[in-house]
Amino acid sequence: MFEKRYVFGDTAAVYREVPVEGHENKTTIGLGLYPAGEEPANVPMDALIQAAFTGDETLIDYTLGVTMRNREGTLLHVEEQAADERGVVTRLHDGRGNVYTHHLEFSPETGVFTIWVEYANLTGKAQTLESLQSFSISGISAVKGERATLAGLKLHRMTSAWSRECRLQEDTFANLGLDTSWARYGVKCERFGEVGTMANRGHFPFAAIEDEARHIVWAAEMEAPGAWQMEVYAEKETCALSGGQADYEFGHWRKTVAPGENFTTHRAFVTVKKSLLDCCNAFVSEQERKLVVPASEEQMPVLFNEYCTTWGCPSAENIRAILKAIEPFPIDTFVIDCGWYKPDDKGWCNAIGDWRQSRALFPDGIKAVAEDIRAAGKIPGIWFEFEVAGRDSDCFWDEGKLLKRDGRVITGKNRRFLDLRLPKVQEYLKEKMLDFLKDNGFEYIKIDYNDSLGIGCDSADGAAPGEGGRQIAEESLVWLDCLKETVPDIVIENCSSGGSRIEPLRMSKVSMCSFSDAHECNEIPLVAANVSRVIPARQMQIWAVLREGESVSRTVYSLCAAMMGRICLSGDVLHLTEERIALIKDGLDFYREVKDIVRFGKITCIDNTVEYYRDPQGRQVYEKEYEGKKLVIVHFLESEERLTLPMGGYTVKRAFTDLPYTAAEELRIEGRPFTAAAFLLEKGV
DSSP states (O other): OOEEEEEETTEEEEEEEEEOTTSTTOEEEEEEEEETTOOOTTOOOOOSSOEEETTOOBSSTTOTTTOOOSBGGGOOEEEEEEEETTEEEEEEEOSSSEEEEEEEEEETTTTEEEEEEEEEEOSSSOEEEEEEEEEEEEEEOEEETTEEESTTEEEEEEEOOTTOTTEEEEEETTTTTOSOOTTOOSEEEEEEEEOSSOTTSSBOSEEEEEETTTTEEEEEEEOOSSOEEEEEEEETTEEEEEEEEOOHHHHOOOEEEOTTOEEEOOOEEEEEESSHHHHHHHHHHHHHHHOOOOGGGTTOOEEEETHHHHSSOOOHHHHHHHHHHTTTSOEEEEEEOTTTTOOTTSOSTTOTTSOOOOTTTOTTOHHHHHHHHHHTTOEEEEEEOTTEEETTSSGGGOGGGBOEETTEEOEETTEEEBOTTSHHHHHHHIIIIIIHHHHHTOOEEEEOOOOOOTTOOOOTTOOOHHHHHHHHHHHHHHHHHHHHHHSTTOEEEEOBTTBTTOOHHHHHTSSEEEOOSOOSOTTHHHHHHHHTTTSOGGGEEEEEEEOTTOOHHHHHHHHHHHTTSEEEEEEOOTTOOHHHHHHHHHHHHHHHHHHHHHHHOEEEEEEEOOSOTTSOBSEEEEEEEETTEEEEEEEESBOOOEEEEEOTTEEEEEEEESSOEEESSEEEEEOOTTEEEEEEEEETO
């Protein structure tokens, strides 16, 4: 029987051939990841390749309609395996010409494994996949004495909704119904994900299983530009964690692979650490390590977006006035948001798709305003929602350009979706977006996307709708490369009703994301802290909306929230007092001093006592550490708590707050409702 063990950093990767219970002479190959030295002996595993073809039989009772894992397509043998300090490559086959290459790459800097699978059809006839997952690790359990058990395990996920992105959810296996039955019969499966093209609408593609007693957390995060799924698969006393493309049962996906052709999954990122926060920090560090952005982004410049100033009605006149008003502030980028294309007789919201600049709003053309922005020393940016058409546009009614399902145009209230696979659509977008950017001198684009196409769409080859949806999601990513080819060093912002398309693959191709559409609500710091667990801080753009007549406390509250990532100013800036200008400058100067902690620091604490965000009773403490320095950001919501924090050998070097505080052996802060404080602490000062 095949068995190999490799140690990478402090993690052991165990490959083991295991018999399939109830099937004589049938085996499969499993992969387990464990803290080195804590690998259990002879623990049950299932297949590291989770593939299913049309017509496959199940290997386990009671699984039809519950999971597509462990179908007969997982009965594989190792053909060859090669390993070095960078990882392991395993080639497997089923003896009938279905061949898989399983990749496990290790990052010693972060302790993160990258896993993906390549399928090759060498059968001589077409094969139809209904599932092919990016990763599967098994043999996960808690231990009570010498006995494996599921008791005590917890599942951590991140739920997402509009303006509620990436909120942690914790469930015990018992509450999820994943505990073992009296006779040990039956598979239990918790399958979740997103069907459609907004990858972060229901959950972020992340899951972690925690054995709290032993301080072991198995965590995974995935590239997921379109429909995706994750599964916790529990059988008897152990479980498996897998994920990838949403399968036929969950996401209507089915793909026919011709003889001699290949299909490769997206990548998954897996790690084994001592705590959930350790796992999140590792994933963020791995993304940061690989990130390549334009030189203009390296110093994390502050932005101004006029959306919360003009609310969809930008004009040459008001933009020039705003540019004058923000002269005192160190702002490097100015973004013109939606509405620049507004027809004279219609609103801006549903006019997307034709992309004709408004001559009423920009009498001398939008290029003249872009030149004004550049003359003010700022990079000019502009908003597009290029993948859809609104009901008030001509494009909305041009059905030859639009996606269909069962031959009917897919309509989401006031939006329809362009078929990005069509040459005529590609030529249309080249003219309307690429040529527009180049001709008018824009070097920043905010890409919005405000609806999901659902289960998928028709394809010329008659593929299942989920495969059509996958193709459209892939074509969407191609346009990010087209933008970079057209405008070298363009800064790309990923926005989708805020953070609904935050996921690792899209984020690897852009400079930053809109963290949320939480523009100026009280819960901004809560959402920002949640998103910071999965997105590098220098990519996380956070609104700091200024309002005329607001209190000093409110200005401090907004700026402190935005300091968790990239500050994006907006709001009422035309009539700021000298005192308010000085306060904002002080906050931006504080941010400049802590940028290295924001960008490179590890999160050491997110202590949030708020349960219901719209009635936010409580407070939040957010801490990051980097090279002997610590950033502490505290937000009091509906709270008058007197907060005490240990100093731990640090001293306060600088603070940005209007709250009373003292700092000696402890940091004591006198809280008031909807106030905040940010502290820079240093060792040995």
